[in-house]
Amino acid sequence: MDHLSSKCLPKGRVDRVYVIRYTLLFLGMCTLVFVPFLLTHASLIKKIDGMSQYIVYLRYMGQYLRRALDGFVHGNFSLPSYDFSIGMGDDIGQIVRFHPFDFLSVFVPSAYTEFLYEGILLLRFYAAGLAFSVFAFAMVKGAAWMNVLSGSMVYVFCGFMLIRVVNHPIYAAPFIVLPLLLLGAEKAMKKEGCSLFVFSVFLGFWSNYYFMYIMSVGLLVYVLVRFPEAFPSDRLKNLACLFGKMAGAYLLGLAMSMMTLYPMILRYLSSARQPQGTDALELLVYADKRRYIAWFLNLISPFQSSGNGTNLNYAVCVLPCLAVLFGFSWKAYRSLKMLTIACLVVLLIPGAGYVLAFFNRENSRWVFLLAMCCAMAVVATVDCFAALTKRQTVWVLASSGGFVALVLLQTLLTGLNVYNAVAAAELVLCVGLLLSPIVRGRSVCAARRCVLAVTCISTLAGSFLTYAPGFGAVTKQYVKAGNTLSGFQNYVRSQGASLIEDDAFYRVEGFNVRHGRENSAVFSGYNGTSEYNSILNADMMDAMISQNNLGLGAITTMRGLDGRPVAMNLAHARYFTVYTSYGTGSVPYGFSPEPAYGNRKVSVYENSHPLSFGYSYRAFITREHYDALDPLEKEMVQLEAVVAEPAKAGMDDPADALRKAGFVEIERPSGQILEETVSLSPEGKGLTYEAGIVHAGRKSRMTFRWKEKAGYDAYLLLEGLDTPDEISNLTLQTKGCKKTINVRSEEQLYNIGKDDYLVHLGYGASDRNRKAKLVFSKAGDYDLSGVKILYMPMETFEERIDALNEEPLEDASIEDGLIRGTVHFSTPRILVLSVLQAGGWTWKVDGETVSAGGDGDGARLLTANVMYQGIVLPEGEHSILLTYQTPGSATGTYIAIPAILAFIVLWFWEMRARRRMQHA
Template sequence: MVHLILKRLSRDCTVRSYLIRYTALFLGMTLLVFLPFWLTHRSLIKKVDGMSQYIVYLRYMGQYLRRVLSNLAHGSFALPSYDFSIGMGDDIGQIVRFHPFDFLSVFVPSAYTEALYEVILVLRFYAAGLAFSVFAFGMVKGAAWMNVLSGSMVYVFSGFMLIRVVNHPIYAAPFMVLPILLLGAERMMKKEGCLLFVLSVFLGFWSNYYFMYIMSAALLVYVLIRFPEVFQSRRGREFAGLFFRMVGAYLLGLCMSMMTLYPMIRRYLSSARLPQEADALELIVYEDKRRYIAWFLNLISPFQSSGNGTNLNYAVCVLPCLAALFGLVWKAHRSLKKLTIACLLVLLIPGAGYVLAFFNRENSRWVFLLAMCCAMTVVVAADCFADLSRRQVMWICALSGGFLFLVLLQTILIGANVYNLTAAAELLLCLALLLGPAVKGRGVPAARGCILAVTCISTLIHSYMTYAPGFGALTRQYVKAGKTLSSYENYVRSKGASLIKDDSFYRIEGFNVKHGRENSSIFSDYNSTSEYNSILNADMMDAMLSQNNLGLGAVTTMRGLDARPVALNLAHVRYFTAYTAYGNGCVPYGFSREPVYGNRKVSVYANEAPLSFGYSCTAFITREHYDALDPLEKEMVLLEAVVAEPVQKNGADPADMLRKAGFAEIDGPTGRIEREEVALPSRGKNLTYEDGVVHAAKKGRMTFSWNERAGFDAYLLLEGLDTPDEISNLTLRTRGFRTTINVRSEEQLYNLGKEDYLVHLGYGDSDKETKARLTFPKEGSYAFAGAKILYMPMEAFDERIDALNQYPLEDEKIEDGRISGTVHFDSARILVLSVPQAEGWTWTVDGKTLKPEGSPGEGMYLLTGNIMYQGIALPEGSHTISLTYETPGSMEGRLITALAILAFCVLAFIRMRSRTRRNHA
């Protein structure tokens, strides 16, 4: 396919020679671009996203694929679909994303995943430049190979690629797919076949459906702009025909991806990450007016962002090339001009970014579209510098003069910005070369060579100033080379899990999970309570938010259960890990006071009377009464009754059925939460506190006292807390340990809408006064209305755990995706399993498969128990229970994909037959 398209190469360059030149230049540039990583002994794996998500998923995918192949070799065709090590248990499709390059993981042992990760990242860069080259040669007749090389370097090493893609490798998907998608659209408009277009749509949805949404919007604009140029006559009839052909081909490519896409869509629609409302004014005008100028300053400046991830940072030649392009008569390259203007308009209108972010908070992940336009501008405008018209010179002087003036004005009014000053110096040197004797009078080859040299040198300057110490220093945010896997192996939870000798099913909670290690359970294969993923279980988030549990740090981040005794038992946590140096001050109530396993680094404490994996109750509370309680009251009531909700969000309320079946109904806990005001000091170390505002210098500290009470679990409530930045990680030190409080402002993309933060302080063995120190990490003014200590009585805790354990699930067999056991009830009871509610589970009771609405006539009714868990109401007697999991939508997705692939093969066969007939005619 690539060979058929690259046949349009200019006469002085064959496919092979271009590939050799491109590969040689790419490898040389890559070595120099990423040189700061090697000089500072850093890997290409970022400490947060790369470490916590992508390398873990890549390693897991290799293991998963090898397991599937092993099963197939032994005659088992069942695909594993559920794993309890993913958070508290989740669909494997959450982390096995099937990005095409990730399939290489099947060939690489887990121990070499770090090297594989870096190789795949470089391959993505390489493929992006190759895809651009294919498009450039396909669109520009007689395009010079040197100009295409220049454009590909602009495209591949743009700021978005250097900053965002190295952080999030999956963000490279649109850079690879977009050129092929647009070329496929061109071929359809010119009636040269639809196969390339279908394949590109399939690849786009398969790689990343979010970016394919953006590319689909861009595709529509592209076709509308290109159509009048491609069709000079009979436009009405041609448009109708093109519309139906392209829609059909698009739907075919979409259907081919349904095997993975359909389950993803179903999960997304059931998640908490749905479209968010935005203020109308914010969609029209940026709140930060500097963004209207910043994009222009940062267009060719290294490292700088123009707000909300708008990393442009193109090679310096882009600005004079844009000027040369627009200095041509309007008809010349009219489509490219219109597309560039469209991208710039999107850049200036917040509402456009909001729409392209799928109606969520405005972001600039779409700027790969502008990178495509700028790179194509370099391809078509490079030759112009051999013989510039007067109009082009005026455009170059105007744009370059405007840029230099803004940099000078910025320096006078605000101060020197080394990145913008560097760009200004680069621009002056670039203009001196392009407008001076180096090019003038020497013809087109000199212009092409000069543009390529300037592009490469500018790119290397930008990459150095982005990564190197003393400038952007982004290498500091990346893991030390060779330490990625070992840092997981040496992590406190992983170390603790490796010490435990227990063959039964259990979960592990760790104290104060370090950000970036939330997915350690996936790496080390143990069952945990933390997870870091773009889409978390919506019911789990609902439960955590309703109880104001600090363990939920963001829409994407579950750090655990904040060591809360009730939450730990409901989740069937039987072991708690902590640094040995912390002592047992952080150990939750109900766990052993001395470690049952441990060493000098980590200690493991056992839950001495854990709640069963499957426990039962005869009382319930409605969601309405539950919501009327305070957060800690909500936790307390879960030891006395089950919060009963329908399995499906729009399902019938089970309350009436439960009342008729004789279940007791309560409206709150029998215990009472006690409260005590905290006297906050007006001054601390490097901070002052007055009128509900903390004015802090960097690492300002506030020290206050609170009272431990014997027999009570204590919690600190921080009220009306907000941060001057988007994210601030406050730290609380008390009782010999430290807790991190992740505070996010309303503007932060993944915020939870919280103003009050409830921090678990632990159980009091005696009455005494204790000091606490709250540290504010960044300089600024923090809103902070006040603080209270809340006390949960624990005197009846053990008795209530025993009551819930009286009629448990027995003889249980718990495997990934399969659960079975028996119950023996002396009366009708509600059974709750410590398995997060999810659509893919199927219940079978006494050999009968239950639907979500259950079998009320037989006293069986499926429900969501305690906000986030699997539950079922059962009549008295003995019952055999089994649950099996299948990815929701997987069967339908596979069927649609199979039919679509068959249709594609038929189209390909017809196309091949017709081509053969034409060749023989």
Template sequence: MNIQNTKNKKNKRSNRSTNSKNTEFYIVYTVAFLLIACFLYLRFYLNGKSLVWSHDGVPQHLNSLAYYGRYLRGILYTIFVEHRFSIPMWDLHIGYGSDILTTLNYYVIGDPLTLLAVFCPSSKTEILYEFLIFLRIYLAGIAFSRYCFYHKNSRQATFMGCMIYIFAGWTIYAAMKHPYFSNPMIYLPLILMGIDKIYKKEKPYLFIWSVAVAGLSNFYFFYMLGIFMVLYAVFRYFEQFGVHSLKNVGKWLGVFAIYSVIAVLIAAVILLPVIFPVLGTDRFKAENYVPLFYDKVYYQKYLSCLIGENMIQWGVAGFSAVSMTGIFVLFAKKKKYRTLKTGFILINLFLLFPFAGHVLNGFSYVSNRWIWAYGMLMAYIFVKIYPELFNLSLKEKRTIFVFLMGYCVLALLPDAARTQRNLVAVLLLVLATFTVLSFGAVFTKRKNLMLMTGGFLIAGVLFNMYYQYSYEKDYLSEFSGQGEALDKLETGTDLAVLKTGDKSVYRYDQMGTHSYENSSMQTGTNGTSYYFSVASGDITNFFNEVDLNTPWDYHYENLDSRTILDRLAAVKYFVVKAGEEEYLPYGYDTLAAEAEKKDRLYRAYECKNALPIGYTYDSYIPEKKYAKMSTVEKQQALLQGVVLADSAVPETTPEFNDREVPYKLVTGSGCKEKDGKLIITKENAQAKLVFDGLDECETYLITEGVDYEALSPRELISDKKWNKMTLYEQKKVQYENSKWRYWKESQKAYIDVTGQFLDKTISIFTDKYNAYSGRSDFLCNTGYSEKGKKSITLTFENTGVYSYKDMKVVCQPMKNIESQTSRLGTESLKDVKIKNHELTGSISVSKDKVLVISLPYSKGFQAYVDGQKTELKQANTMYMALELTKGDHEIRITYYTPYLKTGLVLTCVGILCYICVVLVCKKRRGNKET
């Protein structure tokens, strides 16, 4: 008994000592983190920049965080002030109306850290946004340190590993643009530590909850985490058990399967509703180009970019140069660290072959956004070999020297790799490696080697930061000014619409006025723009049917000023900048309000005959017949009959009055037509379509099957001109040709469409571009005019070959628009109110009709007519409809996120399973103690 008490006392003293040293470690880590983070932040602050990226940061990340804060406060208000429980699930202010959970999970909902938004006023969101960027990076270091300490690594080594891990290129570059890109860096070490605990037959709690929180936080990185989780479990199995029986393998597979399923079940309340919309998007289904190899320049810069500048396709490595010294030491130890060596080789193979980037990106476009996992491996390799730095043999030092020389030659031999950043990174690597090789000969104190190694490590980190945000790189120019980001979301467009004072339910559209999409989320207006990574597949399908002039399936700004589409979408106001009224669609001719923003005047024009949010048809068009119509016929048909699979109302045969007009193609300098293709050999070369347009029409340029292939510098020069060039001139072109990248250059192209009072753009995305969604047919509305148009000028911004299956000019008369619109709006939904996720209104119809509500169709909607549950049909591809009988009716439509109830049930099942696991673990522990 006395012996046992003595052991317990020793263990307690040991634990106190360990805790004390851990406390010292985290104090040092925190101070070091704050100093380096301050250095990084000052790069922004001293240049008057915020950490909000102008492109996605304003309309998506910051916008979502501000919205989420108000959303959470609204829920708490209903609970504690109104004493009721209500969670809004749908919002008309997001795009055409969107599910809140599925749209914002990718950005904020599910991430535990963003819950802090509930305490932050909207006006202070930018401060919280910046704080969360650094908090995530800080927590990633904490998670990494816990993994290192679990594996009995020293505090010195762990500290240096943390610096390598959290201040690599991924956080310096990617996490500044997309704050939540740091989240997987927090979860990965915890998940891997959880796997180790399971192998050691310790409690599986850490594994289950780490996987569950990762699943709740972001489905995109959860997929990648799952792949690395499996790879790590396999590596650790063979490291611990070697080649074993199938029975043992099956046992461990079963154990991990059970715990993984429990974790996924816990996350199902968010994960399940989010996954299904993602799988239905064109961006996910598009067949992107996946080459066998990257371009030559990628491999030329590959080695130097591991410790230097960024590679293409999100290959953002940029590890501190000292980490490469660790790799040299690792491979100098011939009979040790086989698992780490195998892992390093495998993960580099992932970076070398595009197919790996394709698989790890969800079988979508090629992207190496998984490189944060490489960062953990690099950091942990350094942690493991750190003790080896102090006892290298002469033979091992010679091997390291050979590795260093080989790396320097291979990394800097190609011209493309010898950039300033890469040269300095390699210089730091040489100094750090020679410092390690000098230990035991030039100096012998361990403390000196530790300080010098740590100094070179921090120098590498600071240099990478400095260069990434240097004036030469000009990365800072991509970020918003301090305090400006939220103000940008209060656009002049929205202010003009709000000044109308109109309290009814309607939408607005615009042309050329939006500084950012999604601004309606902040101002409470209802627009036609949208820019989030998860989009409704039905909206995309509708845009494909009418060939809307945008190549994106999740990013759209307007309806291209097309009168019919605006009427069908219940667009009551159209906003243009003062002096640009030529962009107004037909019928929007009454100035309703105007507002000034940053010295620009924005004007909102009203259509007196605009359709309300709910309008009625007395006939229908079968979907099969609608599918056979041309693009222009489809939009005309939608004003004459509702498109349904079947209906009780009579079928109609729509009448069409569009007219295709012949044109003559006149090519200018640098542009020639050949075999149905336009070959452009000079930037901004032009071609003109000359025709006799009709009066009082919208004139459309329709291009079908558009594709683009870039031309290399050599291909831009004819053989005749080439033969006349001097040898020097030819060599110069050949040099430029060697740096030219087909894969990169052929990603996208732009055609400016201009005419009298017109300037629009057709954007072409090829399957080599990461935003490619498969769209290749476009209808560009050149605008309405009382007098027939005579020409359209095409300006090709990019050199290359523009191919197309067909190109035509079509005139769409407006003379029937008003009568057709009036017919739909005569008997419409009145007293419409939309609150949270419920729409109510009343209607009176003189005969059996179909009520179309211009909200995007979703299985989450449920309709009640006069209190009776009624089938809600999908109509006109993207909207929804109710069949009504003659008489007066009260309409109520509610919304509940699809699969949320199922996900909630599964989450409850997962929690119950987890409780069972806890009880079993406690029982086993009790049995062992007994």
């Protein structure tokens, strides 16, 4: 490749001077890029992902590390691995993201987490540009510092960084690791050592294994493209040697990361986040044909996306630089051209995006690869503008003219798109300047200064159009500065939990969880029922889906238990929080009529007839019979019999062993669910209803009327409900109650396959007429095939609870990751604990470890009630001990420690060899 080599970054003055220049430019650009946030008083924390999980986990990580260090000082070297405040209890290491930069949280008090979060985000931007600069200096012979600065600004402030990374800071990981990974590969090919390559692989897997998968695919393509140039002769022999060396180095880096990676792999494989199938045609051709043109416009247009997160939005100089690159003869910069073409081909083939999304629905999180190519094209071609060839001039004019023509055509057909129009104007000015006598025919310094200035100005214009009110207005999606932590502190569940004075173990459920506050329990340190995370407990999701519980909104979002009495008792939710002004309209059956705790803003109601943390059964129902029931019947049957399944997949069904042990088997609950059809009016406020379609205007309302029955818990069933958009939030309002119904279409990435939505309305103390309003927040045509009211009888509810509490877990000591207690069983019984089923728990009964399988006459572990821990025990007195260890952590550590030692030996050996060469 002409002008490209693996020559290392020159040492000495250039190194230090460039870093100073880069730092000053970066600081100035950052200040101006994020001015719209300052002007709108917005933080860099998005209301959804940033608020709901990233800042919560960053704050938690700082607290965790400080507690761990304090423990080390006092001789306690154990690290907690489980926390009941994470969702309904979860693994700390699998939920809290221990990314490299996040370790800085140990030095910052919790009160300043918002500033820490923003500082780490900008540090990620800075590190990405610095990593790119190292790669660019190493690969381009005699690269001018201004050219590398231009490339780094293109790379750091591209659309993916400004939109996706600011939303998800962890998405910056590949921008930092990729340049180091490719440079490590270059060094390995040039026989300059493998230590950088090994470390980059380790860093990639540690930072984010999903992006490391994408980088690994890119790495393979990169090496195949570069190999012919790196080895002009004896290629077959060199290919075998290179493959062996790089494969070994890659596996060493992979092994070093196993301490955290192996448990994550096990977690992923046990989750609902599995590869998703798709139609063959969808893998070949985009359904939206506009994407084949839109990518070209969005290459340099700010803010725009050509679909599924394809935020390119590079500085305007990228297009003429790519034109100059391809205006060279094919041999010049061949590798860079081939890699750029490969990225563009991937951009045009849905199947390629599907593969890079790890065989899930196509998305464009891989476009950091294209950003790398475009930024390198800028570094490699800037000097050429001082003396363009005729062919290069034609390429520049043709590409620029094509872009402007497309923008004009779009304007004629669909109207003015301000973002594309601004990009076209910038392009005309940029090309006019680069082809003018100011640059052309003069020294390369003029071209360098011009491109650097254009890059900075275009970046600032693009960021302004992305963030500023009246344009992209992205800042509206971010939390007001200084309000992040107070948003959790003032939240109804957090405030309610802070009022409770109870030393026993309990969980807190609450009124209609606000999206973005699902992790309030983690923030405030109480045990809740809601969680927002990329991977939720699979058994919990199974239970929620099978019982059609509204609390599970998506495969990433658990908002609680919808105030359903049976579900709350099974979860040991003993307190319910609600805004005082709402009264008791949303308080579930079985809770005290008057608040146990409260103030003017928040009231806390206590479960007056709670199920014990550990309760026991004499009857069971098989999963087959359970699955044959309707959702409410599935919930109701658990008051009479445990849903018995194997503790681990692939093990024998426990039904035969339970029958032999004398347990009673039932097939359905003794009570009966009543059902009434609701007649729908053809007209509502701002909407009409006909033939199963709701033609809704924005904030239109549909009114339902039903008769509340004394002694029954009522539920609203919305059948065949679907949204015209990927996501719509409908609001159900009754007297004293307000609930959000999160409707997701089949095409939405995180949908859970719902067609029917079951909403808990509350208990009827007397027969009376009731009404509810269903508010449609977005205009459109919604599918709704019918509406029913379902009634669950509650007359035997307390009796069933008492029966389960007859022989409970006694003398219980419940801590994070450690549970102790005793049972006194008069007959063989099935003990169930309100602890989510998870592979890391180890049971000991009477001092003996119990395996997942077992003798039918002795202790046998179960998955109980779809999502909880259960065990079959013989009659008598038994001591119970449960301990938790992250699944795979021991195995991962055993692999990682020798690998890390091997890396240290490799690094010292390479350092010694390098010194010998210098002295030779």
